[in-house]
Amino acid sequence: MPTRLLWPLAAAVLGLLAIASLMIGAASFESGQTSAETLLWVSRVPRTAAAILTGAALAVSGVVMQQIVRNRFVEPATAGTPEAAAAGLLAVTLIAPGAPIWVKMAVAALAALGGAVLFAALIRRLPAREVFLVPLAGLILAGVIGAGVTFVAWETDLLQYVSVWLMSGEFSGVIAGRYELLWIAGAAAALAWFAADRFAILGLGPEAATALGLNPRAVLRLGLGVVALVTAMVVVSVGMFPFVGLILPNLVTRVMGDNLRAALPVVALGGAIFVLGCDILGRVLIHPYEIPAGTIVGVLGALAFLWLLWRGDRDAG
């Protein structure tokens, strides 16, 4: 199938899933407990939009991180960025509990940026050929920051509060007025598309990027900004979803390559399909109860990742 047909196909699938998502839930439109219109606009539309924005933004942030560190096996979720955002939130909660919400968001985003910068600085010292050292360093960094956050939260009796961000994400709490920050994540992902050529050129290495007249450090900073903004907004709004930024980029670049201007829209649609699909599954599997979307994302994502690793070996051999 020609790759230029991929994105219309993906858009059509996402459209069908979105319609399904609007019709499925614990409350039915016929029950009469709430008016159908209220249910739709206060709960179903925000929840569907939240899942789409989360999936699309996380998948794009995965591509961006993979290009700027030149390693296919990293994503923000396994590089300590969400833990850094949580650390920022925890700090602002302890130091200035009464701070307005936008201050807390800004601090979370800055802390996520700090975490991403720390990761980028850490892996610069690693030998480039040791492909698996980079994700390993990310996991260790995530573990260290996460442990610190958990310790401080335990000491200050905020563990339950913090666990909302660090446990696997879900959308059951999403109603109008409580998910709009995700539009910022979506905007950051859209910004990444406008800089797609720059990220693809940076993926050729800092030397080639310089030779083509780009400032590699500026592109790196832009990428880290996108990663931090997406991660912070997602963590704060709905919690973390692992593997989305890992699986979709790898699947799509296998077929379409690293020409990001063409590939990024497909990656974004794929991420949205994956997360929204998992959320719908979570709603129907044990209806009328729910399984958190993040749990299903984690299980399916782990299986898909194992398959990718296995296939990668076979391709190489």
Add this chain to the structure above:
Amino acid sequence: MIEISGLSHSIRGTQILAPTTLTLPAGQITALIGPNGAGKSTLSRLIARIEAPPAGTVRVNGLDVATTHGGRLARELAFMGQHTGLASRLRVGELVAFGRWPHCHGRPGAADRAAVAQALQDFELEPLAKRFLDTLSGGQAQRAHLAMAAAQETPWLILDEPLNNLDLAHARALMAYLARLRDGGRSVLIVLHDLNFAAGWADHVVAMKGGAVVAEGTPHEVLTAPALSALYETEIAVATHGERPLVLHHLP
């Protein structure tokens, strides 16, 4: 013309390049030769502002590389380094098209498309244009990166050991291509290990050793038996073949 003045470089106290003042003529092929660790790559990377010059100045056609905007310089000089091994998963045609980035910033016009098509043709890459880089052999990938630099269509082309991975026929084709560029008025700086490619194609030869330029001039002036034997610290003879020197190292 590239004017280098007082250029030097050290890494943690070790001098990689002694203060160097050198002029590279325009409209010629200049070969940079010398043993491993002589500073050839360092010099070519400093000229192409891949590394920022810590001391001294480099002017390419009058533009100071330290202060000129990177995008402007990318229309004045193209550079291909040795680190082309870590393959990105781009198609060959997409990679070569990125050579037009300094001119079109991702919005290619007719001239850009023509330059890409010409570069693909010049490096015999048309059959491979749709292939992903990570599925190519070393020599094919090398030609793809060369085509990207060629598509930049800059007055200066700086190539750091471009013959790596190329077989004899493709290496020769590259030198003939550079000679055509030179005949069209463009300038080339090329780091070479195989002295006979310098002997056969260069107009100007610069010899380096221990981080310093030790000789420069025409091939006949620089590629002499005593000079080369001293440069590489091994016995080398030089014959004359046609109008050009011929370097011989398999001595009886």
